[in-house]
Amino acid sequence: GQRLRARVLIGCDGKTSEVASRARIKRTGWRYGQTALVCAIAHEKPHDATAHQFFMPAGPLAILPLTEDRSSIVWTERQDEANRIQALDDANYLQELRPRFGDFLGDISLAGERFAYPLELSIAQKFVGDRVALVGDAAHAVHPIAGQGLNAGLKDIAALAEVVTDAHRRGEDIGRVDVLERYQQWRRFDTMTLAIATDAFNRLFSNDNSLLRAIRDIGLAATNSLPGLRRGFIREAAGLTGDLPRLAQGKPL
Ligand SMILES: Cc1cc2nc3c(=O)[nH]c(=O)nc-3n(C[C@H](O)[C@H](O)[C@H](O)COP(=O)(O)OP(=O)(O)OC[C@H]3O[C@@H](n4cnc5c(N)ncnc54)[C@H](O)[C@@H]3O)c2cc1C
Structure with missing residues (x-):
């Protein structure tokens, strides 16, 4: 029965996020x-x-x-x-x-x-609301085929921490929706790309269609034989590409 007050509430309660539903943030997926x-x-x-x-x-x-x-x-x-x-x-x-x-x-x-x-795809239609921000699976639960869900959540946290810290240093109200929208703008494209890529990967790999099998065999052989391409995939999977937040680069906030 205790009532807590804060400027902003971070929803990190997974793909059935109660925080998201109480903030009336709808979800899309299948x-x-x-x-x-x-x-x-x-x-x-x-x-x-x-x-x-x-x-x-x-x-x-x-x-x-x-x-x-x-x-x-x-x-x-x-x-x-x-x-x-x-x-x-x-x-x-x-x-x-x-x-x-x-x-x-x-x-x-x-x-x-x-x-x-x-397994399901479940993406929040917005990552932020009035004094609310969603991170991790509460914002985006994707197919685990590429092992990227946790990594994406860690990037969310690093990005949100940076947005909130910078806003606080400038004297802004950290819970205002226009401040939190900077976090959404930063992470939305990356997570949508991940959702689409893992969905496509699953469709390509989890079936026995001979044409699709041939396409994926060619793709895997090309990746194996081209070290540059392979390194690119490894860097992508390790979360070392894109506009990385300071924490994700190992730097202090
Ligand atoms: C089979 C499988 C394999 C995976 N493999 C990988 C992988 O290899 N690599 C990778 O990066 N990702 C992987 N993932 C994805 C990864 O597990 C998730 O992206 C990650 O766990 C999300 O973390 P989260 O903290 O956002 O959510 P969750 O792990 O769902 O944690 C949410 C937490 O909130 C708690 N909670 C919920 N509601 C409340 C409440 N009302 N009060 C208090 N607590 C509450 C829950 O009990 C839970 O502990 C896999 C997922 C699955 C299903």
Whole structure:
């Protein structure tokens, strides 16, 4: 029952943001009909700090290195199939996983709890309102195929912190909508591009159409054989491109 007062409220409460709905900010998007099954896997052989992603018609299987001989999997399946697999006991779950995972890391076993996340695109129509700003998935939840959601949220925070700090130094009211709109203007294009790119990536990679398969094989081969292009993708994925906020460049505010 305690009432708190502040100049601005930052909504960082995820894709079903209550802050956004109370600020009457509507959302746009759609469900992908895919669910990501997530858990930690222990394996016999070392992963050599290398991530793998296998593209299958229902969606990708990402194998992401953790500490010691363990990796986290993000295993995307069509919704019904994912529900069926998630309902299996651990032994049968592993039985389903093994042929998809392969044996390049030796024998595998479960190393933690199993989670299931239905996937959707959910973009707030505005990132700011009257004394409100949204960051992270509260502003933009995208398909995890490119592993960029958290990175985008961190860039939001760096940009908002810079806008608010600079406004405060100039003596402006940090909660005024025209101040917060500077943050929206900074981040909107980047996050919309990310939403469109991840959506297109998912359509291109999560299907078995032979023409699309040929296009993506050519694209991957070109990326592999052109070091400049590959470096460009790595810099993009690492969040080192574009108009970077000071915090994202490792500089103080
Ligand atoms: C399967 C999957 C794999 C992913 N893989 C990657 C990846 O490899 N790399 C990457 O960069 N991103 C990845 N992402 C995306 C990433 O997980 C999200 O972008 C990120 O977690 C968003 O962080 P957030 O803090 O904005 O929202 P969330 O992580 O959703 O956190 C919001 C928090 O707010 C809390 N909350 C909500 N309402 C309230 C309330 N009323 N009161 C108090 N607390 C509240 C919630 O409990 C939650 O803890 C993945 C996403 C999924 C689903």
